[in-house]
Amino acid sequence: MSVASTRSEVRPAVLFEALSLWPGVLAAGVAWEATAALTLLWPDLEEWVHTGTLAVLQAVLGAAFIVAAVAGPYLGGAVARLRPAAPWLIALAGLAALWQALTAKLMWLPLPFFAPPQALLEAYIDDWARLIDCTVNSVGLLVTGYLVGAFTGFLVGVALGWSRTAAYWGHPVLRLIGPMPATAWLPVAFFAFPSSWSASVFLIALASGTPVAVLTWSGVSAVNSAYYDIARTLGANQRFLVRKVAIPAAMPHVFVGLFMGLCSSFAVLVVAEMLGVKSGLGWYLQWAQGWAAYANMYAALVVMALVCSGLVLLLFLARDRLLAWQKGLVRW
Amino acid sequence: MVVLARRIDREADLAPGMELAVRTVSHHFELHGEDLPVLEEVDFRVTPGEFVALLGPSGCGKSTLLRLVAGLEPPRAGELLADGAPIAGPDPSRVVVFQDPTLYPWLTVWDNVALGLEARGLLKTHRGRVDEALRLVGLSGFDKALPQQLSGGMAQRVALARALVNDPRLLILDEPLGKLDSMTRLAMQSELVRLWHTAGYTALLVTHDVEEALFLATRVIVFSERPARIKADVTVDRPYPRHRGDPRLVELRRHLLELLGLAATW
Numbered sequence: 001m002s003v004a005s006t007r008s009e010v011r012p013a014v015l016f017e018a019l020s021l022w023p024g025v026l027a028a029g030v031a032w033e034a035t036a037a038l039t040l041l042w043p044d045l046e047e048w049v050h051t052g053t054l055a056v057l058q059a060v061l062g063a064a065f066i067v068a069a070v071a072g073p074y075l076g077g078a079v080a081r082l083r084p085a086a087p088w089l090i091a092l093a094g095l096a097a098l099w100q101a102l103t104a105k106l107m108w109l110p111l112p113f114f115a116p117p118q119a120l121l122e123a124y125i126d127d128w129a130r131l132i133d134c135t136v137n138s139v140g141l142l143v144t145g146y147l148v149g150a151f152t153g154f155l156v157g158v159a160l161g162w163s164r165t166a167a168y169w170g171h172p173v174l175r176l177i178g179p180m181p182a183t184a185w186l187p188v189a190f191f192a193f194p195s196s197w198s199a200s201v202f203l204i205a206l207a208s209g210t211p212v213a214v215l216t217w218s219g220v221s222a223v224n225s226a227y228y229d230i231a232r233t234l235g236a237n238q239r240f241l242v243r244k245v246a247i248p249a250a251m252p253h254v255f256v257g258l259f260m261g262l263c264s265s266f267a268v269l270v271v272a273e274m275l276g277v278k279s280g281l282g283w284y285l286q287w288a289q290g291w292a293a294y295a296n297m298y299a300a301l302v303v304m305a306l307v308c309s310g311l312v313l314l315l316f317l318a319r320d321r322l323l324a325w326q327k328g329l330v331r332w
Numbered sequence: 333m334v335v336l337a338r339r340i341d342r343e344a345d346l347a348p349g350m351e352l353a354v355r356t357v358s359h360h361f362e363l364h365g366e367d368l369p370v371l372e373e374v375d376f377r378v379t380p381g382e383f384v385a386l387l388g389p390s391g392c393g394k395s396t397l398l399r400l401v402a403g404l405e406p407p408r409a410g411e412l413l414a415d416g417a418p419i420a421g422p423d424p425s426r427v428v429v430f431q432d433p434t435l436y437p438w439l440t441v442w443d444n445v446a447l448g449l450e451a452r453g454l455l456k457t458h459r460g461r462v463d464e465a466l467r468l469v470g471l472s473g474f475d476k477a478l479p480q481q482l483s484g485g486m487a488q489r490v491a492l493a494r495a496l497v498n499d500p501r502l503l504i505l506d507e508p509l510g511k512l513d514s515m516t517r518l519a520m521q522s523e524l525v526r527l528w529h530t531a532g533y534t535a536l537l538v539t540h541d542v543e544e545a546l547f548l549a550t551r552v553i554v555f556s557e558r559p560a561r562i563k564a565d566v567t568v569d570r571p572y573p574r575h576r577g578d579p580r581l582v583e584l585r586r587h588l589l590e591l592l593g594l595a596a597t598w
Binding site: 230235 | 399404421423424427428430434436437438448450478498504
């Protein structure tokens with residue numbers, strides 16, 4: 001009985017298998033084609049320049065999924081990653097259609113606060129140069145501040161964890177300044193530093209350096225003392241103990257600190273750009289809101305989300321490489 | 333001529349055993365501001381090439397004595413001499429293997445074994461020694477494995493190789509087989525004897541396993557409850573390889589259990 005029912009459930013999958021298709025990816029392709037049709041065929045209540053362009057893009061996306069569904073089984077490789085993502089791709093097609101319907105088609109959500117997707121597309125098409133410029137400036141500022149902060153924080157953390165003298169003098173300072181949000185230094189930083197850019201680098205470095213210092217410190221102090229005993233009997237000097245024992249053993253903690261520091265550096269970046277720096281995504285957000293260009297604001301928000309999550313992804317990739325020994329998945 | 337050639341050969345390949353003198357050593361622990369005596373006037377000598385087992389109840393202070401011999405801590409009173417010179421700190425000629433293998437989890441097996449040579453700046457010229465040490469403990473081919481991929485017995489072998497790669501003149505073994513399952517343990521005991529025989533170092537073993545002490549050591553020093561004092565110094569006058577059922581060892585075993593106050597279990 002149960003065998004029979006299992007079989008009848010399995011049958012469509014078997015059919016797709018025989019046809020060598022990825023049914024989920026195919027469904028995603030069809031869903032995006034449907035969204036494209038909705039965008040194109042359902043008239044807008046107001047005039048939007050790029051409704052057609054958007055429909056074409058959605059149709060191209062859908063077509064790409066359909067091609068992948070058919071050719072994917074023969075191509076394999078990176079295309080295969082689409083398969084587990086299929087439910088998300090379908091849901092995104094639905095969301096795009098809903099967004100389209102609620103804004104441009106029905107206008108149930110009030111303009112200009114809720115921009116339709118074609119307005120975002122328009123913002124990218126008309127203002128891409130400025131957006132790229134802002135993104136480059138933001139990333140440049142963030143990476144500079146973050147690297148300065150992470151490096152300094154790491155050195156401070158190792159010193160605090162290793163040297164009693166450093167811990168004696170450094171601990172109270174870190175305890176007093178550490179919990180304070182870096183943005184509180186903003187007014188001081190903007191007049192104490194020669195430029196708003198250098199002030200922002202300082203603030204981002206402070207925001208990212210503090211958690212790195214604290215976590216590195218705790219990582220170094222938490223190292224199993226037997227690791228030191230062994231290395232000492234094997235002939236290690238202090239320098240070797242720090243470089244080859246303390247630091248590698250503390251790396252899991254250090255990465256937690258690097259992650260926390262990266263997250264708080266985003267917050268400081270946006271605030272600094274909104275208040276002082278004359279370029280960058282934070283500045284763009286402020287500027288777009290000032291002109292009531294809400295579509296541009298959303299466009300910048302999307303870029304910002306991609307940039308932030310991309311940087312976190314990079315950090316995690318670096319961690320997975322460096323801390324591969326923590327997992328049981330290493331091939332050798 | 334022949335003698336000279338052998339000597340040079342010996343110096344090139346193997347370090348001869350170290351002579352160790354423990355002279356009326358006493359030591360304390362500080363616990364909640366109070367002094368807790370752990371060693372009381374411990375006094376013994378180990379001649380080069382001997383295999384001495386320190387036997388005593390759990391927590392009596394044997395491991396503390398090993399830390400002093402390794403130079404990881406200075407004693408409160410008395411002195412320790414290695415080849416007549418006072419032990420002032422750790423030295424690669426006196427290497428410890430702990431109960432826990434304590435391999436560095438971020439290093440491969442090969443890099444773990446190579447650590448001592450790397451720390452002393454000898455790795456470039458002595459890379460072959462690492463492979464040799466791994467071969468000696470039967471782990472050739474595991475170079476690139478990570479410690480967490482090893483079983484307890486294999487990990488302890490790596491720890492042993494990491495010690496042996498330095499050509500120690502005194503190998504300090506702090507219950508190195510204490511956490512292994514009984515079968516691995518018996519196999520490793522034979523290996524310890526074999527390695528000691530081939531390398532010729534002096535060995536100092538802490539254990540609370542009477543049978544292990546008798547199977548491995550040329551001499552067994554029995555300690556009292558904490559604070560540890562020497563209760564007896566028993567020579568095990570049997571050749572190697574030994575057999576666990578040897579009547580003389582059985583007799584000694586009863587004697588040692590008596591000394592430990594466990595005669596009733598026999």
